[in-house]
Amino acid sequence: METSPWVRYLLAKQSVDDRALNRRVWQALEGQLAGFPPSQPLEVLELGAGIGTMLARMLRWGLLARARYTLLDAHPALEGFGRHWLRTWWERQGGQAVDRGETLVLHGPGVQVETRWVVARAEAFVDQAPPAAFDLVVAHAFLDLVDVEDFLPRLWPLLRPGGLAYFTLIFDGLTLFLPEAPDLAEDALLARYHESMNTRGHGSARSGRQALAWATAFPQARVLAAGASDWLVFPQNGAYPGDEAFFLEFIVETVYRALRQDPAVDPKLAEAWYRHRRADVESGRLLYAAHQWDLLLQKPLTIP
Numbered sequence: 001m002e003t004s005p006w007v008r009y010l011l012a013k014q015s016v017d018d019r020a021l022n023r024r025v026w027q028a029l030e031g032q033l034a035g036f037p038p039s040q041p042l043e044v045l046e047l048g049a050g051i052g053t054m055l056a057r058m059l060r061w062g063l064l065a066r067a068r069y070t071l072l073d074a075h076p077a078l079e080g081f082g083r084h085w086l087r088t089w090w091e092r093q094g095g096q097a098v099d100r101g102e103t104l105v106l107h108g109p110g111v112q113v114e115t116r117w118v119v120a121r122a123e124a125f126v127d128q129a130p131p132a133a134f135d136l137v138v139a140h141a142f143l144d145l146v147d148v149e150d151f152l153p154r155l156w157p158l159l160r161p162g163g164l165a166y167f168t169l170i171f172d173g174l175t176l177f178l179p180e181a182p183d184l185a186e187d188a189l190l191a192r193y194h195e196s197m198n199t200r201g202h203g204s205a206r207s208g209r210q211a212l213a214w215a216t217a218f219p220q221a222r223v224l225a226a227g228a229s230d231w232l233v234f235p236q237n238g239a240y241p242g243d244e245a246f247f248l249e250f251i252v253e254t255v256y257r258a259l260r261q262d263p264a265v266d267p268k269l270a271e272a273w274y275r276h277r278r279a280d281v282e283s284g285r286l287l288y289a290a291h292q293w294d295l296l297l298q299k300p301l302t303i304p
């Protein structure tokens with residue numbers, strides 16, 4: 001199956017995300033899931049699921065046993081690739097996958113996960129879905145793409161009392177490229193890049209802090225765990241692990257695209273920045289970091 005640059009980016013991102021995910025928050029989720037009755041499949045909704053790499057990670061790291069897992073994404077092309085990729089990946093792990101048309105069921109020792117794909121915008125889905133339908137809502141590298149203060153109160157009725165929300169890699173305001181290059185006016189350019197997240201009509205460059213502040217103030221949410229999950233990509237002996245050089249190229253391209261569309265940015269400055277940072281990736285010397293947060297929230301059993 002052909003891999004588009006976007007899909008290659010989602011695949012390349014896996015090893016970066018594996019390093020970044022906050023293990024304390026992950027372990028808190030693991031501890032909570034152990035309290036759910038094993039006789040019932042866990043009802044899971046993942047928002048902005050992409051091709052399903054978070055579900056694969058949950059299986060790889062032994063988090064899920066019995067579940068009905070809904071993968072929702074607005075991008076229609078991702079379902080076909082995702083189903084194929086997830087199936088192939090799972091079979092390579094020694095598991096069995098049964099395609100039942102509507103659903104793809106993954107079987108393995110102690111594992112039975114029924115997956116279902118939904119192509120929809122999360123904002124429209126949450127307004128139509130039945131209340132109290134899910135035990136766990138996952139949103140990985142997604143929450144900074146929506147207006148959290150508007151979206152989270154609309155999402156919350158979907159959770160059952162006692163249900164959990166696991167929100168990960170929520171961007172929060174810092175992008176760093178090294179080695180320092182004083183001639184690039186990089187701080188000013190990155191400030192414009194962050195501003196583009198605030199003005200594109202959805203999401204924000206401060207989503208991490210907004211989500212945490214929302215959760216601490218919202219009477220129907222409890223923060224069970226929270227912590228940083230920064231992306232940090234760096235070369236060793238001039239080489240990047242896995243496909244992380246491509247990941248970096250994609251990030252540099254994304255920043256450049258935002259700068260090019262910004263009338264407040266001198267196009268020559270943007271071009272000089274792009275060329276410099278592309279060359280840094282090619283020569284295996286670019287270091288990149290992005291500050292992000294992971295949150296584990298719970299809807300209490302009794303609402304105050």
Ligand SMILES: C[S@@+](CC[C@H](N)C(=O)[O-])C[C@H]1O[C@@H](n2cnc3c(N)ncnc32)[C@H](O)[C@@H]1O
Pocket residue numbers: 010013047048049050051052053054072073074075078120121122123139140141142145146
């Ligand atoms: C940064 S990607 C992360 C994908 C996946 N969670 C991962 O980490 O591999 C964000 C995903 O959210 C999807 N998306 C963006 N806005 C959305 C929306 N409003 N509703 C549903 N999906 C959306 C995109 O199509 C994309 O697949």
